[in-house]
Amino acid sequence: MGANERNSVIDPRRQQAVAAALRAFLPPQSVLYDAEDTQPYECDGLTAYRRVPMVVALPETEEQVRRVLQTCHAMDVPVVPRGAGTGLSGGALPLADGVLLSMAKFMRVLRVDPAARLAVVQPGVRNAAISDVVAPLGLYYAPDPSSQIACSIGGNVAENSGGVHCLKYGLTVHNVLGIRGYTIEGEPIAFGSEAPDAPGYDLLALAIGSEGLLAVVTEVTVKLLPKPQFARVVMASFDDVEKAGAAVAAVIAEGIIPAGLEMMDQPATRAVEAFVHADYDVDAAAILLAESDGTPEEVEEEIARIKSVLERAGATRMTVSRDEAERLRFWSGRKAAFPAMGRISPDYYCMDGTIPRRRLGEVLRFIAGLEKKYGLRCPNVFHAGDGNLHPLILFDANDPNELERTEQFAAEVLEKCVEVGGTITGEHGVGIEKIDQMCVQFHPDELEVFHAVKRVFDSKGLLNPGKAVPTLHRCAEFGRMHVHHGQLKHPELPRF
């Protein structure tokens, strides 16, 4: 987890100068610098890290965004872009010597083309709002992160957000056709297009998930899909977590790609059940939710196949949603897993590692061991279909010792994910939170390439500096080496 490398004290003279430069073209209410106005921007969804920004800029036109960036570039002021502020890795943590660029006023759906099945939206449009707007056309936007009622599409682009349906429907990178925006120098960029296979390098793929380090997005063209006519979900109980994991592999082996395939362990289902009453089997060691969508005929056929596989895999109980209300209730528990933890613990810390599914049992046993080692509880919710684990460490942030143990616990889990061939982050991003674990996942040469990519877009290093990619110096101080499959790469080389 990231410590603060930068100065945390605001220089009042610098603040006045930057605010004055921005007020030259922004209305007064769009440039905030009084502490009481800037305080609400001190953190994103990762509230453990807070820092009040020097200045907050709230542009509402593309031209204003361009000028904010040009001005900051000319004055060497770092810029931290921010969408809805729901990110879970501190990607929008402000800088005390920087401008926080809020895209919150970019709230318009610019164009919906039902025939071409796409929508052009501004980055501040909420994820769920896109699907709401196009629902009357029988269309929807597929990626559905749990925070979809609040998170913005611009933030989704920055983080390459997923959701519970991405095994079948993909991540943000699979559902965005194009973006427009600006580099830190205020140059216009347009990556991707409504036509397939834009010429040249796939800069769209590079920009998506770049955590606001490469460019600021002012317009997003998303792909819309025909809304499946019908969906049903099977809820299956298992008396053993590893059996549930094996059941997931069995479903895939059968050639089925469920629309959603989620697992929760008993501590998670118990916390959730007390909170939302989703009819979860709280006696089961783990439950699986497997959803099928499509035409009614298709769903019946697939649900029957899923049930038969789960039964063979040792499910002790199975319930199939009878109607839409019941389907939504089954999902409500999963979607409420995070807030439910907030009810049983003063704080919780959510991890986001992804592992090859076959290593699930090993990783869960490892986490159970850490619960004992650190004396902290850790329920698990799991995007089982795509191997994305969300262990939730329960702790009390008012106890500094517990916070420190939590951070060590989390670091060990993430490093285990890398060791088994996975990644430290499946969908929440690196941000400031997992920046040290990047040193474990990547070799210095690879980090050097990331820095080189960054310089191509932002030679002064002014866009969201200090996030996503650690400096080699930081990795050397962190003291943990990149290890791949248990072997150091190029053992002959001197280190740092």
Added chain:
Amino acid sequence: MADAVQSLADRVRAAADAGMRLCLRGGGTKDFYGGALEGEPLDTRAHAGVVRYDPTELVITARCGTPLAQLEATLDENGQMLAFEPPHFARDGRAATLGGCVAAGLSGPRRAAAGALRDFVLGAVLLDGRARVLRFGGEVMKNVAGYDVARLLAGSLGTLGVLLEVSLKVLPRPVEELSLRLELTQDAAIAQLNAWGGQPLPISASAWCDGLLHLRLSGAAAAVRAARSVIGGEALAGDVATAFWRSVREQTHAFFASEAPLWRLAVPSTTPLLALSAAPFIEWGGALRWVPTRPGDPIPREAAARAGGHATLFRAQDKSAGAFAPLDAVSMRLHRGLKAALDPSGIFNRGRIYPDL
């Protein structure tokens, strides 16, 4: 295999030291694609074989020299497939490799339904211009650690380095497939394909040529049955359908027999009939239109750009018009910067995408 990597790395280091250009090449099946070949050939085929494949993980990792046909056969034995249905363009005894397939970045008939090649790239191991072995992405479905350099390499035509290994997401083969044939004018076919596209129908491929629209339905048996009753048309026998879609993917269909320059127009799928010098072959629900040109015909780059798309000079003896549509100045600067970051001496596949890249 360490030897094969070592030997590739030695060649790259020597070329960088000597300022000598290299032409990365697998089976040579995509030699025709992009700008002219330049530099000393660097054959990648010795670095071959599947590294890891566990069907229940839906991921295969293989070395660049692995024959594409062998990789697909391995998947097929396990009821799985590369859902982007890549063209091989295997001719004259040449066999496509995985490295060439990913470097070319070309997808086949299933692309409009399942996604493009780049959508299935999960990770890559790259030998860059400093002979460094670099891993990006990984073997898991969701991975947002670091910039998505692996996906950037898809379609980069070998200009950024040697793709040593690639990890691809794979999918189960559809339970059922059925192909239909309908008589439709070009206008009607484009309109109809877009209308069907907005409905939850399991259309996995489309091809219009000379008044005939072919559709392939893939999915659960019930879904295919239901879609057939909505769409109508005449069903093709299984082997006829398989041969037809192969001829589309591999461009062995009669439409492609001509020696005339062949243009590939990627446009928004709803683009109405384009004013072109010849009737096109249309795929991907209207988004991909192939057009031959005769001497004196205007090149269709303008027409594609006006429609919001772009035109690639796909197959031609004379590519002086440029293989790919030109980029705006900012994008071109970013391209040069990325090229310099991974290939500072400019040794890999020069001119394959743009003359100065």
